[in-house]
Amino acid sequence: MRKPERQIIPYRAKVVEPISLLPYEERVRRIEACGNNLFRLGSHEVYIDLITDSGTGALSVHQMGRMMIGDEAYAGSRSFFEMERQIRESMGYRYTIPVHQGRAGERVFDFVLIKKHMIVPGNSHFDTTKAHIEFAGGRAIDCTIDAGRTSEGYHPFKGNIDIPRLESVIREYGARHVAYVLVTVTCNSGGGQPVSMANIREVRRVADQYGLLVVLDAARFAENAYFIKTRETGYAHKSVPEIVQEMCSYTDACIMSAKKDALVPMGGFIAVRDDLLYERLKAPTILFEGFYTYGGMSGADMEALAQGLREVTDESYLAYRIGQVRRFGELLQKFGVPIVEPIGGHAVFIDARKFFPGVPEDEFPAQLLCAELYKEGGVRAVEVGSVLIGRDPDTGENIRPNLDLCRVTIPRRVYTFEHLEYVADVIRSVFEEKGPKLRHGLRFEVEAPGIRHFASTFRYVRGADGGTGDLP
Ligand code: F0G
Numbered sequence: 001m002r003k004p005e006r007q008i009i010p011y012r013a014k015v016v017e018p019i020s021l022l023p024y025e026e027r028v029r030r031i032e033a034c035g036n037n038l039f040r041l042g043s044h045e046v047y048i049d050l051i052t053d054s055g056t057g058a059l060s061v062h063q064m065g066r067m068m069i070g071d072e073a074y075a076g077s078r079s080f081f082e083m084e085r086q087i088r089e090s091m092g093y094r095y096t097i098p099v100h101q102g103r104a105g106e107r108v109f110d111f112v113l114i115k116k117h118m119i120v121p122g123n124s125h126f127d128t129t130k131a132h133i134e135f136a137g138g139r140a141i142d143c144t145i146d147a148g149r150t151s152e153g154y155h156p157f158k159g160n161i162d163i164p165r166l167e168s169v170i171r172e173y174g175a176r177h178v179a180y181v182l183v184t185v186t187c188n189s190g191g192g193q194p195v196s197m198a199n200i201r202e203v204r205r206v207a208d209q210y211g212l213l214v215v216l217d218a219a220r221f222a223e224n225a226y227f228i229k230t231r232e233t234g235y236a237h238k239s240v241p242e243i244v245q246e247m248c249s250y251t252d253a254c255i256m257s258a259k260k261d262a263l264v265p266m267g268g269f270i271a272v273r274d275d276l277l278y279e280r281l282k283a284p285t286i287l288f289e290g291f292y293t294y295g296g297m298s299g300a301d302m303e304a305l306a307q308g309l310r311e312v313t314d315e316s317y318l319a320y321r322i323g324q325v326r327r328f329g330e331l332l333q334k335f336g337v338p339i340v341e342p343i344g345g346h347a348v349f350i351d352a353r354k355f356f357p358g359v360p361e362d363e364f365p366a367q368l369l370c371a372e373l374y375k376e377g378g379v380r381a382v383e384v385g386s387v388l389i390g391r392d393p394d395t396g397e398n399i400r401p402n403l404d405l406c407r408v409t410i411p412r413r414v415y416t417f418e419h420l421e422y423v424a425d426v427i428r429s430v431f432e433e434k435g436p437k438l439r440h441g442l443r444f445e446v447e448a449p450g451i452r453h454f455a456s457t458f459r460y461v462r463g464a465d466g467g468t469g470d471l472p
Contacts, residue, residue: 007323010316011413013063021047021378028375035445036371038380047378048415048423049179050408053346055101055259055266057412060311063263063304075291079306081301083269086306089242090313091218091248095278099289100296101268102219102257106132109215109255109270111284112277114179121162121169122182122217124148124189127388129182129217138179141169148193151340151351151403156231157196158342159187159224161203176209183251184217185224188386191405192220192225192325194346196247197235204250213388216254221247222261223345226318240303240313253277260346260425263308263412267301276330288347317413321345325410328420335428341403352385355431356438361386361400362459363441369406371442372434377426381408387454 003219008322021046034040043049059067071078073426084096099105108127114120116137123144125133130140143165148158148433161183183203186194207214224331227245229235235243248254252274258267282292289295297305311317322345329343338354354364359365373379385404392399408423440461448455 007319008316009320010314011060019047024375027378031371031374031402036367036442036455036459037455038370038374038382039454040457041374044118046374046380048419049380050347050423051380051382053409053411054257054261055264056414057263057265058414059263059265059304060307061309062193062311066307067300068404070298070303072299076293077299078301080293083196083302083306083374087269087271090217090309091254091271092245093248093254093273095272095275097270097281097285097292097296098295098302099268099270099279099285101259101266102217102255103127103132103356104289104296105129105255105268105270107135107288108281108284109253110136110138110179110287111329112280118167118179119173120179120182121161121166123159123184123195125182126184126188126210126217126219129184133179134462135249140182143418144187149402150185151191151349151405152340152341155221156194156342157199157227158191158193159185159195160199161195162200163199163206166203166302167206170206170212172209172426177214178210178212180213180215180252181207182215182217184222184249185220186227186229186345188219188346191340191349192346193221193342194224194231194345197228197243200247200250210454213253214251216247216248216251217355218254219257219260220345221254221256222312222318223322225313226315226322227345229315230267230322236313238313240318244313246247258305258308259266260412261308262305263312264301264304267297267305269295269305321412324417324420327417328408328410328424329422331421332427335424335431337431340403347407349384349403350381350406350408350427352404352406355406356441358436358439359441361404362398363443364404364458365441366404366440366460368441369430370431371408373426376430377422377424379408379423383407383453387456390452 024379030045057394087096110132114136116139119141120133122139125140133140145160145162147155186192225240253272256269285292326343329348338351340349352369356365366383370381384407389399442458443457445457
């Protein structure tokens with residue numbers, strides 16, 4: 001018998017975008033000018049941009065081709081019907097409402113489904129998801145399994161919902177106070193960790209028992225399906241499209257940020273089975289997003305989205321995608337860099353408290369790491385830790401999250417493994433040269449009110465090149 005085929009890269013470059021690396025002194029000057037907040041850098045100042053996998057992927061020739069035939073009609077665009085047809089075919093939902101991105105879908109959906117004091121149990125809700133639930137007067141209750149709350153130890157599905165916890169939360173608040181149960185695949189806040197099919201099926205069983213809706217945050221649905229195929233017993237011989245169908249079959253609706261697994265720069269949708277719910281979603285869509293057959297998307301966008309949904313479940317694409325992220329993480333592990341395990345689908349998360357063991361937790365080790373990676377190699381990563389989580393609204397104290405992470409996020413179809421080897425080398429240099437040495441990190445220069453992640457500025461506690469603690 002022939003041995004298995006080698007791993008292949010299932011695309012090649014047809015168009016390239018030039019990128020360049022500024023000299024070291026210039027990088028130091030620019031990051032200081034931005035107050036050590038990487039959101040404030042222009043992308044022209046960045047060499048390898050790993051701040052997010054959202055909207056940063058490369059379009060295919062087929063997507064570009066279809067964009068040319070986009071129908072820009074205000075109402076009932078042909079491109080809308082094509083997108084709706086594709087969503088029905090791929091995911092099984094009868095009705096689709098386009099929106100301009102994931103959070104817009106959350107806004108519309110929660111406006112209709114959440115009343116004051118209602119709850120939305122789920123698995124580590126994404127930040128905007130949680131914020132929209134709260135904005136609508138509800139509360140997000142995290143029911144992720146315990147194994148998903150630590151950076152150590154292997155569990156194949158760290159995104160799973162703790163079923164007994166879900167049941168006890170429903171009983172505690174009463175089913176009529178549960179707006180819906182949300183399953184996020186893969187679980188971004190938990191490190192890109194997948195949810196198993198068995199777990200989604202169990203969530204459905206519990207929801208049926210209490211007459212509740214199950215909603216999928218489908219941003220990375222295809223990556224989740226690929227993990228089910230490769231990790232869950234009984235799915236190795238199923239195709240990814242079949243697995244996606246089954247995942248969706250246990251849910252009543254999905255909210256989708258198409259900027260991830262629909263492979264488009266901008267777009268999203270809400271998809272539902274129930275015609276009454278569909279009718280209720282129309283009015284807020286018109287108010288917040290636009291008529292319910294375009295919802296903030298152009299016809300060209302909707303064509304690209306429909307095509308992206310077809311391409312993303314291609315198994316050679318997913319094998320390369322998930323494999324690239326894994327190999328990058330394994331390279332970091334080889335260098336001894338502390339990362340969250342197992343490696344997730346779209347990013348590698350560095351545990352900054354372990355990376356800089358001498359830096360006090362209140363001096364933002366993960367933010368410090370992001371600034372250092374930029375200076376060392378023009379790499380832009382993002383802090384997912386103390387800065388992001390903010391202050392306790394009641395006490396005003398900084399919340400100390402379980403983990404202070406630096407997320408190195410891999411865009412889809414954009415960088416080669418050579419780019420990632422460069423990034424790994426940059427991380428290694430900072431780790432070896434500064435990891436054990438630094439004794440100080442950053443403090444706020446200006447702490448922006450509200451979502452402080454984006455606009456705040458920071459200053460090094462000891463000098464521009466990081467504090468070793470040896471200085472007078
Ligand atoms: N749900 C999940 C799981 C997400 O990761 C995101 C966005 C959203 C919803 C919101 O979608 O950005 O289209 O409004 N995540 C991006 C990120 C921003 O960098 O992880 P959106």
